[in-house]
Amino acid sequence: MDPIKTKIQTRSKETRQEIWGQLLSYAAIILIVAVVCSIFMFVASKGLATFTKDHASLRDFLFTTDWSPTTMGKDGRPLVGALPMIAGSFGVTVLAVIFATPFALGTALYMTQLAGKHGQKLLQSVTELLVGIPSVVYGFIGLNVVVPFVREHFGGSGYGILSGAFVLFVMVLPTITSLTVDSLRAVPSHYQAASLALGATEWQTMYKVTLRAALPGILTAIVFGMARAFGEALAVQMVIGNATLMPHGLLTASSTLTSVLTMGIGNTVMGTVGNNALWSLALVLLLMSLLFNLVVKWIGRKGRI
Amino acid sequence: MNPKTMNKLALTTIKVITGLVVVILAFLLGRILLQGVPHISWRFLTTASQEFVAGGGIAYQLFNSFYLLVLTLLLSLPISLGAGIFLAEYAPKNWLTEVIRMAIEILSSLPSVVVGLFGFLLFVVQFKLGFSLIAGAIALTFFNLPLLTRNVEESLKSVSNLQREAGLALGLSKWTTVLKVIIPEAVPGIVTGVVLGAGRVFGEAAALIYTAGQSASVIDFTNWNPFDAASPLNWSRPAETLAVHIWKINSEGIMPDAAAVSAGTSAVLIIVVLLFNLSARYLGNRLHRKLTSADK
Amino acid sequence: MDVGKYDLNDTEILQFDPQQTELALTTKDLQVYYGKNHAFYDGSLQFERYKITSLIGASGSGKSTFLRSLNRMNDGVARVTGQIWYRGLDVNSPQINVYQMRKQIGMVFQRPNPFSKSIRDNITFAVRENGIKEQKKLDEIVETSLKQAALWDEVKDDLNKSALSLSGGQQQRLCIARAIAMQPDILLMDEPASALDPISTLKVEETMMELKKNYTIIIVTHNMQQASRVSDYTAFFHLGHVIEYAQTKNIFTFPQKRATDDYVSGNFG
Numbered sequence: 044m045d046p047i048k049t050k051i052q053t054r055s056k057e058t059r060q061e062i063w064g065q066l067l068s069y070a071a072i073i074l075i076v077a078v079v080c081s082i083f084m085f086v087a088s089k090g091l092a093t094f095t096k097d098h099a100s101l102r103d104f105l106f107t108t109d110w111s112p113t114t115m116g117k118d119g120r121p122l123v124g125a126l127p128m129i130a131g132s133f134g135v136t137v138l139a140v141i142f143a144t145p146f147a148l149g150t151a152l153y154m155t156q157l158a159g160k161h162g163q164k165l166l167q168s169v170t171e172l173l174v175g176i177p178s179v180v181y182g183f184i185g186l187n188v189v190v191p192f193v194r195e196h197f198g199g200s201g202y203g204i205l206s207g208a209f210v211l212f213v214m215v216l217p218t219i220t221s222l223t224v225d226s227l228r229a230v231p232s233h234y235q236a237a238s239l240a241l242g243a244t245e246w247q248t249m250y251k252v253t254l255r256a257a258l259p260g261i262l263t264a265i266v267f268g269m270a271r272a273f274g275e276a277l278a279v280q281m282v283i284g285n286a287t288l289m290p291h292g293l294l295t296a297s298s299t300l301t302s303v304l305t306m307g308i309g310n311t312v313m314g315t316v317g318n319n320a321l322w323s324l325a326l327v328l329l330l331m332s333l334l335f336n337l338v339v340k341w342i343g344r345k346g347r348i
Numbered sequence: 349m350n351p352k353t354m355n356k357l358a359l360t361t362i363k364v365i366t367g368l369v370v371v372i373l374a375f376l377l378g379r380i381l382l383q384g385v386p387h388i389s390w391r392f393l394t395t396a397s398q399e400f401v402a403g404g405g406i407a408y409q410l411f412n413s414f415y416l417l418v419l420t421l422l423l424s425l426p427i428s429l430g431a432g433i434f435l436a437e438y439a440p441k442n443w444l445t446e447v448i449r450m451a452i453e454i455l456s457s458l459p460s461v462v463v464g465l466f467g468f469l470l471f472v473v474q475f476k477l478g479f480s481l482i483a484g485a486i487a488l489t490f491f492n493l494p495l496l497t498r499n500v501e502e503s504l505k506s507v508s509n510l511q512r513e514a515g516l517a518l519g520l521s522k523w524t525t526v527l528k529v530i531i532p533e534a535v536p537g538i539v540t541g542v543v544l545g546a547g548r549v550f551g552e553a554a555a556l557i558y559t560a561g562q563s564a565s566v567i568d569f570t571n572w573n574p575f576d577a578a579s580p581l582n583w584s585r586p587a588e589t590l591a592v593h594i595w596k597i598n599s600e601g602i603m604p605d606a607a608a609v610s611a612g613t614s615a616v617l618i619i620v621v622l623l624f625n626l627s628a629r630y631l632g633n634r635l636h637r638k639l640t641s642a643d644k
Numbered sequence: 645m646d647v648g649k650y651d652l653n654d655t656e657i658l659q660f661d662p663q664q665t666e667l668a669l670t671t672k673d674l675q676v677y678y679g680k681n682h683a684f685y686d687g688s689l690q691f692e693r694y695k696i697t698s699l700i701g702a703s704g705s706g707k708s709t710f711l712r713s714l715n716r717m718n719d720g721v722a723r724v725t726g727q728i729w730y731r732g733l734d735v736n737s738p739q740i741n742v743y744q745m746r747k748q749i750g751m752v753f754q755r756p757n758p759f760s761k762s763i764r765d766n767i768t769f770a771v772r773e774n775g776i777k778e779q780k781k782l783d784e785i786v787e788t789s790l791k792q793a794a795l796w797d798e799v800k801d802d803l804n805k806s807a808l809s810l811s812g813g814q815q816q817r818l819c820i821a822r823a824i825a826m827q828p829d830i831l832l833m834d835e836p837a838s839a840l841d842p843i844s845t846l847k848v849e850e851t852m853m854e855l856k857k858n859y860t861i862i863i864v865t866h867n868m869q870q871a872s873r874v875s876d877y878t879a880f881f882h883l884g885h886v887i888e889y890a891q892t893k894n895i896f897t898f899p900q901k902r903a904t905d906d907y908v909s910g911n912f913g
């Protein structure tokens with residue numbers, strides 16, 4: 044029989060390569076998805092144990108301020124009021140983003156609308172370097188520069204939400220800037236050209252045309268910035284003072300979900316109420332990160348319509 | 349206000365803001381380097397750290413950081429290549445792929461503490477690996493995977509489809525085409541991404557404090573048997589890295605020269621990360637030329 | 645003139661007698677769909693062995709679509725129904741080992757697409773993958789295929805240079821050499837000369853005339869002179885239909901269909 048004909052009808056080295064190759068690539072992707080799923084499963088099972096096994100109340104967890112999981116309250120349930128940390132996390136996040144957004148918008152506008160080639164390159168490197176600085180180094184600077192600065196100019200011990208927010212401001216700045224730059228670059232240049240041709244000033248064009256067209260992208264950038272701030276642990280933990288008390292302002296020692304976690308996990312025993320309560324905080328972090336993702340998706344969908 | 353004045357004012361504000369951002373960076377870098385570099389000496393880099401007395405160095409931490417990075421890359425590179433190939437070359441356009449992409453996005457935006465705690469729970473406690481380099485490397489792999497995967501995917505997608513057709517039309521399997529034609533072309537992008545990711549991994553601490561641990565066990569640099577507990581290559585020993593060291597000193601360090609040591613360590617960390625950033629592009633381009641002009 | 649005025653079902657297709665003519669490839673009721681877009685209709689064509697067949701027709705008439713279906717390069721891009729007979733096998737069926745089939749039915753693309761490897765590696769890469777590792781044999785293959793593609797004299801001194809440093813015309817001939825190196829049965833060429841200057845074009849045509857001794861060639865071309873110079877048979881495509889398929893000299897001198905006539909005489913569209 045025709046040898047070529049036989050070849051064409053039978054499996055060959057290539058067939059096997061293809062099967063193995065596909066198997067490998069599928070295995071890799073399945074591994075990643077499995078990791079994501081198990082992170083959620085493990086953290087959820089640990090975090091929910093506080094409520095199922097240790098009978099803490101979810102309402103207390105979300106709305107009360109007594110954080111002392113190893114002691115029982117009057118109702119016989121552990122004291123797991125996480126509101127101080129939740130408030131702390133939201134406090135630093137919101138403040139940081141409020142500080143950072145004008146800076147990010149200004150820099151992004153400059154980069155995309157005003158700067159020359161060299162300016163763009165320079166600012167590109169600036170944002171990349173800011174991203175590149177490790178968060179412990181930010182924490183270290185925060186401890187040595189921001190905390191004394193806040194103490195001198197605003198009062199208090201210097202540790203607290205304000206210091207945390209200042210540190211996070213620098214950390215989220217490059218995130219928001221670079222994503223904003225991307226979305227400003229995506230605005231078709233004829234929009235601007237048309238506006239300028241109609242006699243609008245550069246600022247009017249930026250404000251009414253460019254920024255408006257890029258709005259979904261800018262919002263996405265801000266949400267990503269929030270996600271980064273909300274999840275940041277060490278830099279904040281180093282400057283916030285770590286008191287699990289309801290913050291009485293921006294200048295008193297407070298804590299965030301992440302800071303309590305980093306401080307606490309090592310000092311509690313697996314499986315105890317104290318430990319499980321910490322995992323509940325981790326679960327909140329996880330859910331928030333999921334929420335930020337969903338918001339980004341939602342903005343993306345709205346923006347397209 | 350008339351539009352002209354408004355325009356002027358706004359543009360000036362934008363310029364001032366941009367200037368401030370540059371100043372902030374300059375201040376940060378200046379502060380870290382000016383404060384830290386004077387403390388860096390050969391002795392500092394090559395002696396062990398001290399807990400209670402002054403004069404400690406960062407030899408172990410420095411080695412641990414690099415070794416952990418190597419282990420992390422060994423774990424994350426093959427996985428992200430496989431996953432990136434799947435997404436760029438094989439993924440069908442359907443909801444399942446969308447879900448997978450979403451999962452990767454979620455992983456990339458998870459707080460690194462959470463990833464670290466998961467690593468702690470599963471590997472340190474459940475699998476009884478203890479605080480160890482390998483547990484740290486696994487946690488960092490989780491942290492590194494989404495970025496690297498996306499980078500591989502994008503690098504592969506940026507290679508022209510004509511190249512795929514060229515391989516396929518010669519009777520090569522798609523896998524071989526990807527492996528031997530597309531990946532070599534995508535190498536500059538992939539290397540750039542790997543090195544940038546390496547910088548991120550190198551500076552990461554939150555994912556490590558409960559996986560690789562917070563203590564630098566004594567290592568004997570003359571013993572290269574990876575199965576010996578004192579060997580630098582042993583991956584089941586606890587291993588504090590530079591970044592964790594900085595955190596540790598500043599949260600509970602009691603040595604008298606804590607400030608100087610953390611300044612020095614920060615400077616070393618920043619310098620290494622800067623080097624990674626600088627070499628990322630350079631290396632990518634070099635490799636591209638090497639792989640494509642095939643002078644054998 | 646209105647192109648919609650031709651009757652697409654009024655066709656004149658050359659039929660060979662399989663007893664008398666050795667056929668390299670035969671398609672039967674071939675249809676190609678890009679999603680909902682029906683891009684090629686009802687192609688039943690026979691291709692004679694060791695001959696050159698040209699596919700001509702206006703842009704978008706489905707020539708590439710048809711050609712790419714022949715070695716299953718449309719897998720995953722388009723849906724192809726119908727049969728493609730090669731050596732007594734329908735290669736358009738799932739049981740076929742497409743990799744082995746493509747080694748027999750080689751392809752040169754419209755746009756030159758050398759690998760970004762050295763000139764030598766461009767040719768040896770797939771050959772090596774195919775199991776030939778012996779250096780002497782590989783050198784021989786490089787030399788013969790480059791000679792056949794009329795490129796040898798220009799590159800013999802720097803085979804280690806990157807293929808991307810070649811001119812467009814040289815790259816296209818390298819792609820031809822790369823395809824020949826696999827020693828296929830049939831060579832499919834999609835406008836191999838469209839990116840070339842007249843001199844390179846002539847060289848490629850000489851190459852094809854030379855290759856005809858050992859290969860069956862099917863070539864898509866927009867260049868009418870080229871079709872009439874090199875090919876033995878010509879098929880005229882229009883709006884996804886093959887309107888006329890005949891000996892080249894007949895197509896150009898006595899076209900049977902008005903569409904063909906208008907097209908070859910330049911009155912088309």
Ligand SMILES: Nc1ncnc2c1ncn2[C@@H]1O[C@H](COP(=O)(O)OP(=O)(O)OP(=O)(O)O)[C@@H](O)[C@H]1O
Pocket residue numbers: 678681683701702703704705706707708709710721
């Ligand atoms: N990958 C594709 N996806 C969807 N539609 C396609 C694709 N390739 C071709 N088509 C459509 O199929 C039809 C035929 O295209 P084809 O490329 O076969 O034409 P052609 O005769 O080769 O033209 P040209 O001379 O310009 O190369 C066109 O209407 C085109 O839009």
Ligand SMILES: [Mg+2]
Pocket residue numbers: 707708709754834
């Ligand atoms: Mg075509």
